[in-house]
Amino acid sequence: MKKDDCIFCKIANGEFNTEFILETDKIVAFRDINPQAPEHILIVPKEHFENIVSIDDKELFCELLEGIKKVTEKIGLKEFRTVINTGKQAGQTVFHTHIHILGGKELKPTFD
Ligand code: AMP
Numbered sequence: 001m002k003k004d005d006c007i008f009c010k011i012a013n014g015e016f017n018t019e020f021i022l023e024t025d026k027i028v029a030f031r032d033i034n035p036q037a038p039e040h041i042l043i044v045p046k047e048h049f050e051n052i053v054s055i056d057d058k059e060l061f062c063e064l065l066e067g068i069k070k071v072t073e074k075i076g077l078k079e080f081r082t083v084i085n086t087g088k089q090a091g092q093t094v095f096h097t098h099i100h101i102l103g104g105k106e107l108k109p110t111f112d
Helices: 007-012 058-075
Strands: 027-031 039-045 080-083 099-103
Touching: 007 027, 007 039, 027 058, 039 058, 058 099
Parallel strands: none
Antiparallel strands: 027 039, 039 099, 080 099
């Protein structure tokens, strides 16, 4: 289901003509507007789920994870970090779940 005031619902459903690196029936991938690395891509389900633990569709889970492989192969990124923030305390700012892919430079360990 789509949530009217959700920016990622709008992007994922094509309302802003965003360039998609990947699009399937269930997911899209596009570049982060405020990149934290030379490559910073978000993998986002088309359906609205607030966070990763609210997803109740196993196929969607698989597709999101498969999206990591497809996107990184497509752009030739062999070494990268994946991040999924869940909840405000963990740094989630957009409450439509997404997987960050960050790469293209040496990344420091960040668990603070
Ligand atoms: P998080 O803090 O894990 O919720 O990540 C949200 C990410 O969405 C941030 O890295 C933002 O820069 C990114 N973001 C917010 N709005 C947009 C947008 N319109 N297009 C692309 N990325 C966005």
